[in-house]
Amino acid sequence: MNPENERELLINMGPQHPATHGVLRLVLEVEGEIVKRCTPYIGYLHRGLEKLAEDLTYVQSLPLTDRLDYLSSMVNNVGFCLCVEKLLGINVPERAKFIRTMLSEMARICSHLVWIATHALDIGAMTVFLYAMRDREKLLELFEMVTGARLTVSYPRIGGVRCDVSNEFLKKLERFIDEFPKRVEEYETLIDRNRVWLKRTKGVGVISAEEAINWGLTGPTLRGSGVYYDVRKFFPYDAYDKVEFDVPVGKNGDIYDRYKCRMLEFRQSVRIIKQCIERLPEGPILADNAPKIRMPASPLKIDKEDVQFEIYVDDKSVEDFIKKFTDIYASVEAPRGELGFYIVCDDSAKPYRMRVRAPSFVHTGALPRLCEGGLIADVIANIGSIDIVLGECDR
Amino acid sequence: MKVKEILTKILLIEIFKGLALTLKMLFSKSVTVQYPFEKRNIHEGFRGRHALVRDPISGDDKCIGCMRCTTVCPSRCIHIKREKRENKMVVIDYIIDASRCVYCAYCVEACPVCALVLTEDYEYSSYERKGLIFNKEKLLKNWDEFSAKWPADYYFNKFWQPPGIDPSRWPKTKREQGPVPLKRGVEIKREVKNEQLPS
Ligand code: SF4
Ligand code: SF4
DSSP states (O other), X not given: OOGGXXXXXXXEEOSSOGGGSSSOEEEEEEETTEEEEEEEEOOTTOOOHHHHHHTSOHHHHHHHHHTTSTTSXXXXXXXXXXXXXXXXTOOOOHHHHHHHHHHHHHHHHHHHHHHHHHHHHHHTOHHHHHHHHHHHHHHHHHHHHHHXXXXXXXXXXXXXXXXXXXXXHHXXXXXXXXXXXXXXXXXXXXXXXXXXXXXXXXXXXXXXHHHHHHHTOOHHHHHTTTOOOOHXXXXXXXXXXXXXXXXXXXXXXXXXHHHHHHHHHHHHHHHHHHHHHHHOOOSOSBOTTSXXXXXXXXXXXXXXXXXXXXXXXXXXXXXXXXXXXXXXXXXXXXXXXXEEEEEEEOSSSSEEEEEEXXXXXXXXXXXXXXXXXXXXXXXXXXXXXXXXXXXXXXX | OHHHHHHHHHHTHHHHHHHHHHHHHHTSOOOOOOTTTSOOOOOTTOOOSEEEOBOTTTSSBOOOXXXXXXXXXXXXXXXXXXXXXXXXXXXXXXXXXXXXXXXXOHHHHHOTTOOEEEOSXXXXXXXXXXXXXEOHHHHHHHHHHHHHHOSSSEEOOTTSSOTTSOGGGSOHHXXXXXXXXXXXXXXXXXXXXXXXXTO
């Protein structure tokens, strides 16, 4: 062969590539079909959410967190609320806890549906995309019914949730989850034993349990390698310690096992929602000592200098509480992995620093490890299998 | 076992199972909506285009210029121009930059007189940025457009009285806020006026 044809080729994949799930740019050094090196470049969707939060009060920061992982905004909101609740020492009422758990699992199903839709589309199964979107639409409608928005819900509030759920909503949700397991079976009929699917996923992008832990992977991506770790089980928050569910674990750590884990999670989510609907207690939906929107006697009095602080923290004890703590960390099991919020606070009502531990960011870091040595076509399958959302990765 | 495996391989069983499913779907009811011609129902409390509630009695907006919505807005997109005239605060203009808004409805919750509302309209895209900057007139017009479509004679937004907060903490106006009569039936209007006069 002519030696000139043997040189390595540099390929830019993204940021506009439809299969990179947003604006991820990968620079691939390929030799023929084999990927020699893979370097992810991120930051195309950077909006500076962490910095923005420093300028806003805790309550005002909440709508920002919707924009992290926009496919499961409810879970992001809950994560942020949990962190601030831990900081202020607020006990969330039981009913609010169950509502949060219920809607978080709905968000998980929603997010996994988008994942199976796009992942299958990337690998070449178009039909699954259509069916998954059909079912997601029903869930989005349920979200709209209770929160007033389909995607960016801003529904929880520090110390509880924003509005109560109606019986009509619960009935509709029940009907949905009754038929949903059948839908999951439908997706599986289409791809689970399909030989193309198996060839593309089995034994591709293998990462061992030890390596997965070392790379900091979490969520289904880690569980696919056979590590039993789930924030919901290990550090239960909201009502997760009051409901029963299993954590599906894979074995081989390849794309197929990660896919299998998520498919099983669909069923666990359904199980959790069912229990939440059955056990939903009566009672208030907001804690008494939650920071409130203050309503002074005369509205015009509010026109003062330090008005931001005035509005949200009107309680002396809360203020003292904030002073006692300097930093706090709380995490939730987002559909993609462990989503953590780390807040350093000073004595004002705004965070001194807010840091988001985004699973997508960590998973993008592990992408070169998964892709190098494989084929170009497998890069796409790998991106799909770690299920990243660039909004969360770039923040 | 071996024979069975080979048979499934040759006969493409799993592929035909999948095809059977898609064929079944072909004859099931369609779930898509032909959007511009056919619209799905929006649920109550959807957070869409902003509007200032038009007071059915005075015909003007109800804003008292307390600046609370401006303060609470996370994206700082509400701008209020006001003036002191004869010891009274008068709101000259009220501007919402909808292109910056994140549709959190905090402003609706914070308003003590329930003057602001996020309506259920969602079709207001614009070819230019200016079209998304709503001033007071535009906001009132948004309300008129919305109320013309509203099926009932009264309107109440679920974010006006934030649940969970003890009602005694709300200002009187917020506590007493009932459903707003829409300026449609003349009779409703007169009725409200009669009630208003003696007080
Ligand atoms: S909905 Fe939220 S972002 Fe929009 S104007 Fe109101 S407070 Fe501001
Ligand atoms: S909170 Fe209500 S009354 Fe106060 S300025 Fe805003 S719209 Fe006007």
